[in-house]
Amino acid sequence: MDILVRVLQLILSLSILVVVHEFGHFMFAKMFGARVEKFYLFFNPYFSLFKKKIGETVYGIGWVPFGGYVKISGMIDESMDTEQMKQPPQPWEFRSKPAWQRLLIMVGGVMMNIVLAFVIYVGLSYSYGESYIAASDVKNGYAYSELAQEIGFKNGDRIISVNGKSFEGENYSDIIAEIIFSGTSDVVVERDGKRMDIAITEEFTPRILKSTEPLLSLRIPFAIDSVLDGSAAHNAGLMKGDSLLSVNGERMVYRDEFISAFTSSVGDSLTIGLLRDSCGTSMLKEVSMVIPEDGRIGVFSTIDITQYYPITVKKYSFLESIPQGFKRASDEIDNYIKQLKLIFTPQTEAYKSVGSVISMGKFFPTEWDWLRFWNITALFSIMLAVLNILPIPALDGGHVVFLLYEVITRRKPSDRFMNIAQTIGMLLLFALIILTLGNDILKLIFK
Numbered sequence: 001m002d003i004l005v006r007v008l009q010l011i012l013s014l015s016i017l018v019v020v021h022e023f024g025h026f027m028f029a030k031m032f033g034a035r036v037e038k039f040y041l042f043f044n045p046y047f048s049l050f051k052k053k054i055g056e057t058v059y060g061i062g063w064v065p066f067g068g069y070v071k072i073s074g075m076i077d078e079s080m081d082t083e084q085m086k087q088p089p090q091p092w093e094f095r096s097k098p099a100w101q102r103l104l105i106m107v108g109g110v111m112m113n114i115v116l117a118f119v120i121y122v123g124l125s126y127s128y129g130e131s132y133i134a135a136s137d138v139k140n141g142y143a144y145s146e147l148a149q150e151i152g153f154k155n156g157d158r159i160i161s162v163n164g165k166s167f168e169g170e171n172y173s174d175i176i177a178e179i180i181f182s183g184t185s186d187v188v189v190e191r192d193g194k195r196m197d198i199a200i201t202e203e204f205t206p207r208i209l210k211s212t213e214p215l216l217s218l219r220i221p222f223a224i225d226s227v228l229d230g231s232a233a234h235n236a237g238l239m240k241g242d243s244l245l246s247v248n249g250e251r252m253v254y255r256d257e258f259i260s261a262f263t264s265s266v267g268d269s270l271t272i273g274l275l276r277d278s279c280g281t282s283m284l285k286e287v288s289m290v291i292p293e294d295g296r297i298g299v300f301s302t303i304d305i306t307q308y309y310p311i312t313v314k315k316y317s318f319l320e321s322i323p324q325g326f327k328r329a330s331d332e333i334d335n336y337i338k339q340l341k342l343i344f345t346p347q348t349e350a351y352k353s354v355g356s357v358i359s360m361g362k363f364f365p366t367e368w369d370w371l372r373f374w375n376i377t378a379l380f381s382i383m384l385a386v387l388n389i390l391p392i393p394a395l396d397g398g399h400v401v402f403l404l405y406e407v408i409t410r411r412k413p414s415d416r417f418m419n420i421a422q423t424i425g426m427l428l429l430f431a432l433i434i435l436t437l438g439n440d441i442l443k444l445i446f447k
Contacts, residue, residue, distance in 0.1 A: 002366035009364040011065055013377045015041060017113065017384055018068035024112030025070045028105040035092040038071040072105070099407045106399045113385035114329065120378040122325030128371060129315040132171035133218070135159065137310050141190075142172075142216040143256035147207055152198040153216070155256045157189040169312075176215055180208060181338035183348060205342070206349040219254040220308060224299045231298020236289035238299060239276065245284075246273035255301060263295035332382045340386065354436050394425025 019041055029036050036057045040048075044062030051060030062068070074093025089096045094105065141156040149155075160166065162178045162185050179185050185200040200208075208215065222244040227234050246252055247261045248271050261270070269290050276285050289297065316324055342350035363376050389397040398421065406412050413421075 005366055005368060006361045006364045009368065009373055009376075010361045013364075013373065013380060014066060014360075016377060017116070017381050018042075020112050020116045020381070021109040021384060021388070022068050022070045024108030024110070025072070025105055026108075027112075028101075028108040029070070029072050029094070032097055032101040032105065033092060034094050034097055034101075034105065035073040036070055037073055038069070040070075041068045043067055043069070099403055099412075103400065103403045103407070106396050106403065107389070110385045110389045110396055113381045113388075114333075117332065117378040117381040117385070118325050118329045120325075120374050120381070121328040122321045124371070124374055124378075125316045125324040125328070126318050126321035129313060130171075131311055131313050132173070133305070133309045134169050134312045135167040135172040135175060136169050137312070138172055138218065140219055140254075143219045143254065144216050145211065145213045147204070147211055147213070148215045151200055151204055153189070154191060155219070155254075155260065157191050159216075160188040160190055160195060162187050172218070177335060179215060181335050181342070183338075183342055183345070202347060206347075209342070209348065209350050209353055218305060218309060219256060220301075220303050220305065221253060222255040222258045223301055223303055225302045226300045228298035228300075231296075232289055232292050233297040233299045236272070236287045236297075238272075238274070238287065238289075238297075241277055243275045244272060245275055247271070249273070259295075262291050262297060266291050266293050266295050329378075329382065332379060333386060336382055336386050340390075352439060355439055359436075359439075392425055392428055393421035394429055398425055 022039060022041075026036055026039055038058045038060065040060045040062055042049075042062035043064040043066075044051075044060060045064065047063065048060045049063050051058055053059075072094045074089060074095040094102060097105075138158065141158040143155050144153040144157070159175055162175060163182055164186070165178065167175050167178075179187070179200060183205050184202055187198045187200065188195055189198060224233070224238060224240055224242045224244075226240055227238055244252070244258055247258065250261075252258055252261070267290070269288055272287050272289055274285055274287065276283055291297065339350070342348045343354060360380070363379075365372055388395050389400070391397045391401045402413050402418070402421070
């Protein structure tokens with residue numbers, strides 16, 4: 001059932017994106033009098049689930065539940081219909097229209113995807129506002145992963161800026177995005193009242209992208225939610241609800257401090273100070289514990305983070321939601337362009353993390369959540385827009401490059417050249433599909 005819910009959300013999201021994208025091409029084609037032969041949601045090799053001709057256009061639904069297309073007369077596209085191009089140009093065909101009109105027809109899909117993301121973000125800002133933990137409210141720094149500590153961070157470091165950008169008042173999780181998407185970063189931290197610089201160089205980028213552990217997380221106290229039977233904690237007498245306070249008499253506050261003490265004392269016997277609630281009465285207690293070789297004492301700790309960090313809540317009026325929607329859309333475009341730069345930089349090995357529709361499906365929760373659905377759909381809309389405008393033949397951006405060449409040189413590329421370029425573009429797209437599917441299959445096999 002969980003997989004079904006994810007699949008349904010993915011299909012609905014992609015259907016919205018495809019219809020909106022293709023409508024952009026359709027709208028400008030109709031505006032300039034170009035004939036649209038087909039408008040399809042999903043692909044329809046051999047047969048269609050539904051089709052109906054209205055006017056000069058056949059509207060339909062294919063049976064391959066991803067993608068879609070608009071077929072415009074007199075245009076070399078993924079249909080590779082070369083027979084039509086052998087006939088004399090007709091005034092209603094794409095190839096007969098002025099270059100500037102053809103340019104708008106080609107960028108129409110990208111424009112509509114950006115507009116869709118903008119509209120979604122405006123709606124979300126107005127309906128839900130924003131709730132987050134501000135970086136300025138993280139007074140005692142962060143807990144850092146082993147990789148982050150290898151880079152040079154230390155538990156308790158408070159991040160002042162990344163690449164000169166301050167995050168005071170902003171969502172603390174934006175710090176992680178800035179570090180990951182930048183590839184290399186100059187980070188200023190505050191440690192023991194002093195400021196210091198930490199450089200994240202290219203050599204760490206592949207490891208950061210591969211890491212399943214976040215570089216930094218919020219520091220929280222160590223309150224025990226459950227204890228594993230037969231574990232070191234169980235044998236020492238630790239119980240659900242205990243809050244750890246000290247190790248060998250040294251006062252500690254945060255979970256990362258205790259974990260560091262345990263991992264550095266494997267095989268040793270430690271005296272753990274704790275606070276225990278018993279029958280409504282709190283009492284201090286000490287227990288002795290031998291730390292196992294793996295440093296894990298056998299407890300789970302789940303804490304409501306809002307008990308320790310204030311939640312910043314921003315509400316927007318409809319008029320205020322408009323610039324906020326524009327800001328969110330432009331920020332996502334900027335972040336995705338940074339991701340693409342990493343992917344096309346081989347030494348980062350970011351291309352190994354590129355995924356197919358399998359990875360896209362994992363974005364969605366296993367329970368239907370409209371807030372997350374629309375956030376993910378807006379993000380996918382940005383991704384579709386940016387990918388489609390890349391200067392690759394067979395993508396909208398490839399056509400745009402040839403049209404700009406025509407506008408500048410006043411020379412139109414030949415149909416034969418366009419056919420060859422389209423074929424090369426299709427081969428590149430197939431190679432990309434194989435790469436993304438291969439990455440996902442390998443992840444499933446070796447996870």
